[in-house]
Amino acid sequence: MKILxxxxxxxxxxxxxxxxxxxxxxxxxxxxxxxxxxxxxxVPEIASRKHLEYINISLELALKDANxxxxxxxxxxxxxxxxxxxxxxxxxxxxxxxxxxxxxxLIKVDHVLAHVFSANIENDVEFPFIGVVVSGGHTLLxxxxxxxxxxxxxxxxxxxxGEAFDKVAKLLGLGYPGxxxxxxxxxxxxxxxxxxxxxxxxxxxxxxxxxxxxLKTKVLYxxxxxxxxxxxxxxxxxxxxxQKSAIDIIYKKAKLLSKETGIxxxxxxxxxxxxxxxxxxxxxxxxxxxxxxxxKYCTDNAAMVASLGFxxxxxxxxxxxxxxxxxxxxxxxxxxxKK
Ligand code: KG4
Ligand code: ZN
Numbered sequence: 001m002k003i004l005x006x007x008x009x010x011x012x013x014x015x016x017x018x019x020x021x022x023x024x025x026x027x028x029x030x031x032x033x034x035x036x037x038x039x040x041x042x043v044p045e046i047a048s049r050k051h052l053e054y055i056n057i058s059l060e061l062a063l064k065d066a067n068x069x070x071x072x073x074x075x076x077x078x079x080x081x082x083x084x085x086x087x088x089x090x091x092x093x094x095x096x097x098x099x100x101x102x103x104x105x106l107i108k109v110d111h112v113l114a115h116v117f118s119a120n121i122e123n124d125v126e127f128p129f130i131g132v133v134v135s136g137g138h139t140l141l142x143x144x145x146x147x148x149x150x151x152x153x154x155x156x157x158x159x160x161x162g163e164a165f166d167k168v169a170k171l172l173g174l175g176y177p178g179x180x181x182x183x184x185x186x187x188x189x190x191x192x193x194x195x196x197x198x199x200x201x202x203x204x205x206x207x208x209x210x211x212x213x214x215l216k217t218k219v220l221y222x223x224x225x226x227x228x229x230x231x232x233x234x235x236x237x238x239x240x241x242x243q244k245s246a247i248d249i250i251y252k253k254a255k256l257l258s259k260e261t262g263i264x265x266x267x268x269x270x271x272x273x274x275x276x277x278x279x280x281x282x283x284x285x286x287x288x289x290x291x292x293x294x295x296k297y298c299t300d301n302a303a304m305v306a307s308l309g310f311x312x313x314x315x316x317x318x319x320x321x322x323x324x325x326x327x328x329x330x331x332x333x334x335x336x337x338k339k
Contacts, residue, residue: 003313004062004073004098005306006055008091009083009111010137011042013054015062016302017073021310022121026065027296027303030054033177040176041166042136048086055094062302070102077107077309079114080319081326082137088325096321107309108319111300112138112329113150115269117311118304119291128263129291132254134278135270136162136177138329139210139250141257144267147311152329153257154208157200161246162272164212168219168242172235182239183275189240191277194222196245201252208253215245247278251285258288266290273298 002025007014016027032050036042063070078095081088099106115138116131131142131150139161141154159167162179169178174185196218199211219242226233258264266288272278274295282290297304 001074001310001313002066002068002072003107003306003309004070004076005109005302005304005309006059006076006078006091006095007111007114007300007302007305008051008055008087009079009081010087010300011036011047011050012300013051013058013091014300014302014305015055015058016306017062017066017068018121018303018306018310021307024121024303025068026062027301028058028061028065029296029301030058037176040170042084044084044086047084048090051087051090055090059094070098073098073102073104075105075107075309075313077109077305077312079111079305080108080323081110082329083111083325083327085325085327088327092325100321105313106319106321106323107312107317108323109305109308109312110329111305112140114304114308116142116144116150116267117147117308118269118293118297119267120311121297121303121307122293123291125267125291126265128261129265129267130254130257130261130263132250132266132268132273133270134161134250134268134272136160136166136272138270139212140329141208141253143257143261143263147308147315154210154253156210156212157206159212159216161210161212161250162270164216164246165243165272167216168239171216171220171223172233172238174235179272179275182243183277185236186240186243186277189234189236189238191240191244193234193237194241196222196241198245198249198252201249208257210249210253212246215242243275243277247275247281250278251281254282255285255288264288268292269298271299
């Protein structure tokens, strides 16, 4: 079964065709980073205009790369949320048009859940597992028992981890997006040079929640102090120390959840799962079985949307043409089950 996936929730315009949830026949991704760079973040107005510019060519290329015609497509799956409203609308309207015009089923996919299940493309991940979604917009912990049984256990109370990477990179004058450049700089730095806080560590109330504002502020104050006393700023050491705190807390909380639930299979996904230190910390732990997608399936892509779309299709859950987009995560696979 061939599902065409569409993803336009943030600043990547992506169309992909995936067969039976696993065989990626094409995955076209147009990144808009160059247009948002100078603003150190995604500008919604620019993002939606660029999606409009790229969506048709992405669709054409995805079909061409897969050597298929639209008539060969069994269903169209699209991200309906969460994300930027004006960006989501572009992809969703294209998906609805394809569904209506070619009379193919429409499947509503949640962007966060597409990240959670993205490890399924390259692996056979068995239920139950602990899902860790770390991206520019989310820092979430889940207990996942089934495609339709997903329990949200923890979330960030302020910034998302990717957002913290982006903001710290801005403070250090390293450009946007911050994740990849901090990752690279950290390789040359000492992670123990500075003691930065682990947000909400050992907090009985926010046991599984995250906080990154204190870490970001500590980096800012450290930088101000260093600027007063030192001629050259040890940027690599700051990066490595920040990265260690930002990632260690995710690892510690995921590990605690694993211990408390007895679930030792973990999936770590989302843009920050591309981080080399994160991959090392999780993958080198012999007590847990960890799945982390390839980098191309960690950052935003439509292959993960088409892949999850397949499993939703198999459950006979479809969306109607009047289904609306949503901007906040609500966490369940929703739609009408066909009898
Ligand atoms: O999942 P994603 O592509 O988009 C969202 O849904 O947010 O994640 C983008 C985020 C950005 O904040 C970016 O800085 C971060 O992922 N990121 C990284 C790395 N590569 C991308 N963070 C840390 N290390 C990386 N190597
Ligand atoms: Zn994402």
